[in-house]
Amino acid sequence: MRVRKLTFAALAVAAGLSLTACNGDDGTAQSEQTPASSASSSTGGSDSGGSEQGGGEEATGKNSGGQGTAAGTGSNTDGKVDKCRTDELDVTAADSTIDGDPEASVAVTLKNGGGRDCAMSGFAGVDLKTSEGALSAKRSGQPAERMLLKDGESVSFGINYPPNESGGSGVRVTGLVVTPPGETKPVTLEWPGEGTLPVTDGSGSPVTVGPIGSAGQGG
Structure with a gap:
């Protein structure tokens, strides 16, 4: 009976070490994947951000152009006409x-x-x-x-x-x-x-x- 108990105990310890090793491998894999995933997100964010910034600049350019045209039009139609020379x-x-x-x-x-x-x-x-x-x-x-x-x-x-x-x-x-x-x-x-x-x-x-x-x- 004593021999069987020791054998069961040895098996339990071996099983525990095997589970620990598996968890360590998974954790290591996750740890190694995390930077790659972060880099991929950063790259995607940069591309997306660059696209958005480009679109923003275009919109700003259009808005600025619109404001300039409006201001120019206003200055020609606001009734402030120069005197005759x-x-x-x-x-x-x-x-x-x-x-x-x-x-x-x-x-x-x-x-x-x-x-x-x-x-x-x-x-x-x-x-x-x-x-x-x-x-x-x-x-x-x-x-x-x-x-x-x-x-x-x-x-x-x-x-x-x-x-x-x-x-x-x-x-x-x-x-x-x-x-x-x-x-x-x-x-x-x-x-x-x-x-x-x-x-x-x-x-x-x-x-x-x-x-x-x-x-x-x-x-």
Whole structure:
């Protein structure tokens, strides 16, 4: 009986060692596989991440482009149009006197040839060159409104002055100098109106200028 008990005990120990060895092998296999699995996951994550980052950059690029286009469009349509420059305007003058009017008049036309829309408002500067020196026109009392002048369009304003009915030689007019509203660069034109003005008593200029858009409105 003692021999059988020892034999059973020996068998139990052997079985235990065999199980331990198997568990060790499995654990070692799992331990060896874990880094490979991690590396595979990392590689897959990097590829996937790279693909996602590439897609993200493309989306960002599109979004940035969209924002740039929107900003550009906004800047062109927000109503903030630059003023008309002298060099962009074709300035002409013509006699516009109507028979029966108490005053003679000249219409000055400004045509936008700058290749873009521009804005102007108020009064142009007007000086007459005369035999007695420069004579500056004074502004009329008409309200001045801001105007959008599209490329190729024109706008006019009027210059009113008294005809020389004194019978004398009067003051001879030799030229017209026009400075567009908000500008400092003038344009010199031939004077298309009557050749002389009546001599004034020095109380002020007899010549008046209307605001932009006033031609044909008594201004």
